[in-house]
Amino acid sequence: MKAAILGLSGSGKSTLFSAVSGKHISAAGAVVIEEAIVPVPDERLDWLTELYKPKKTVRATIDCLDVPGFDFTAEHGRVVASRLASNIRTTDLLVLVIRGFEDLSLPAYRGSVDAARDLNELKTELLLVDLELVATRIERLEKQLHKPTKTHSEDQAELDLQKRLQSAIESEKPISTAIKSKEELHLIKSLGFLTLKPMVVAVNVGEGGLDKKFDFPGLEKDVPVINVCAKLDLELSQLDAQSRKDFMADLGMTEPAAAKFVRACYSALGLISFLTVGADEVRAWPIKQGTIALDAAGKVHSDIRRGFIKAETFGYNDIKEFSSEKALKAAGKIRLEGKEYVVRDGDIIDFKFNV
Ligand SMILES: Nc1nc2c(ncn2[C@@H]2O[C@H](COP(=O)(O)OP(=O)(O)O)[C@@H](O)[C@H]2O)c(=O)[nH]1
Ligand SMILES: [Mg+2]
Numbered sequence: 001m002k003a004a005i006l007g008l009s010g011s012g013k014s015t016l017f018s019a020v021s022g023k024h025i026s027a028a029g030a031v032v033i034e035e036a037i038v039p040v041p042d043e044r045l046d047w048l049t050e051l052y053k054p055k056k057t058v059r060a061t062i063d064c065l066d067v068p069g070f071d072f073t074a075e076h077g078r079v080v081a082s083r084l085a086s087n088i089r090t091t092d093l094l095v096l097v098i099r100g101f102e103d104l105s106l107p108a109y110r111g112s113v114d115a116a117r118d119l120n121e122l123k124t125e126l127l128l129v130d131l132e133l134v135a136t137r138i139e140r141l142e143k144q145l146h147k148p149t150k151t152h153s154e155d156q157a158e159l160d161l162q163k164r165l166q167s168a169i170e171s172e173k174p175i176s177t178a179i180k181s182k183e184e185l186h187l188i189k190s191l192g193f194l195t196l197k198p199m200v201v202a203v204n205v206g207e208g209g210l211d212k213k214f215d216f217p218g219l220e221k222d223v224p225v226i227n228v229c230a231k232l233d234l235e236l237s238q239l240d241a242q243s244r245k246d247f248m249a250d251l252g253m254t255e256p257a258a259a260k261f262v263r264a265c266y267s268a269l270g271l272i273s274f275l276t277v278g279a280d281e282v283r284a285w286p287i288k289q290g291t292i293a294l295d296a297a298g299k300v301h302s303d304i305r306r307g308f309i310k311a312e313t314f315g316y317n318d319i320k321e322f323s324s325e326k327a328l329k330a331a332g333k334i335r336l337e338g339k340e341y342v343v344r345d346g347d348i349i350d351f352k353f354n355v
Pocket of ligand 2: 013014015068
């Protein structure tokens, strides 16, 4: 699953990207999209690693893109932005990074730090990029409908839908608000509309601003807003575990803001984790919410799916409470689940199979 980090130039995208991925990004003014695999912080894995002392611990990951910043005050700024935006149509999540920090040594966009204004400019750009695609699509479909083709009825259905999407965008509504059914979604899904994707807003607040609340009038209710402190998060990511702990304790923090941010992205992607444990490996496996045990088994290995017998399952909270698998077993807390069982976040599963 892929997330694209976008925003205005200088909002702290690359700093945040480096903090979460460990990948070093050279100076500002980058023109290429950078990509990195980002581990998802999960304290359950830390605790289970202490218990099982495995040879290795494997975290869930998400794929992150650092997109060069937009600057609508620059000549050709819109053209550049729309070219970049069309490169991220295949991503699954948009992360909008907004500058919320004051720093006189870094000139602010349009001369002032104004998170709500910046977010609006970005959202407008996303709508415009989608509007261009809708217009192209409508033109193509109208031409096609004049010819006798086998796809006539689907084309007509899509044309009607595209016209509705067009009017939604024209009234500044994201495309996601105009889709009414699975069938409609299916018709347009492959086009990669940006305003159809889930979104996370990350306000880069600067040190000391983590408790600040931002009000974004008009922002859809289901969009999570997370404060980050990119520069501090980057500094923290470069420390060894003990120094990081000490440093955070001094600041009264229990974890870097970036950790919460990455988990918010994971959840906005619709992902949860089931876990596997043992002497070799303690591991978190990303699955879509609603995945059944049979398909979860297939994530581990296709043979396990093919020869699936049952899933021996207990919850992370159960093992935390009982401290060992032995105690769990004695208490009858280990469940036998079948193929159709809907896997829950934090389920610890041992798949039994036969091939
Ligand atoms: N004071 C302060 N500066 C920051 C913070 N985050 C990023 N910066 C600085 O802002 C500048 C632009 O950051 P960068 O990550 O390159 O922004 P991008 O253009 O969005 O990728 C750099 O000089 C960063 O060090 C922050 O939280 N506080
Ligand atoms: Mg950058």
